[in-house]
Amino acid sequence: MPQTYFTADTHFGHSNVIRFCNRPFTDAEEMDETLIANWNAVVGPKDDVYHLGDFAVRCDPKRMANIFRRLNGRKHLIIGNHDSGATIALPWSSQPAHYREISVEKQRIILLHYGMRVWNGMRYGALQFFGHSHGRLPGCRASLDVGVDS
Numbered sequence: 001m002p003q004t005y006f007t008a009d010t011h012f013g014h015s016n017v018i019r020f021c022n023r024p025f026t027d028a029e030e031m032d033e034t035l036i037a038n039w040n041a042v043v044g045p046k047d048d049v050y051h052l053g054d055f056a057v058r059c060d061p062k063r064m065a066n067i068f069r070r071l072n073g074r075k076h077l078i079i080g081n082h083d084s085g086a087t088i089a090l091p092w093s094s095q096p097a098h099y100r101e102i103s104v105e106k107q108r109i110i111l112l113h114y115g116m117r118v119w120n121g122m123r124y125g126a127l128q129f130f131g132h133s134h135g136r137l138p139g140c141r142a143s144l145d146v147g148v149d150s
Helices: 016-020 028-042 061-070
Strands: 004-007 048-051 074-077 099-104 107-112 127-130 143-145
Touching: 016 028, 028 061
Parallel strands: 004 048, 048 074, 107 127, 127 143
Antiparallel strands: 099 107
8 A cells, every 4th residue: 555755955956055954965965875775665656655755956857857867756845945846847747836735644744845734634633744843943733844854
């Protein structure tokens, strides 16, 4: 049975994020290859992956398209502040959006690049998943930073 996964802030091609976030890589190529391997070790071809923004930063569009093709799963983008037109133009499985509400196994989930203090359906059990903060913004009982640095 297909699974649903969430991630954010991969920053493919962005060498400066290694220093900014203390990622354990020597360069962007090593980081990209490790992120691809880790993604594909978990995600199968029929799984859904919601990427909550900042897929690639300062990445050559051809390189970005090659990385995208290599990643398993049906990929959906919640647009982040670093997602360029080239990122948005990739063949996502659904139309890229800034905000989306989905249901996974009857659990309502609010998806946005940015963490929110309140969100639609919060009082009724809706969860909120976000990225952007690179592990610096703690979640609460109903919100979670799903970025790769968390």
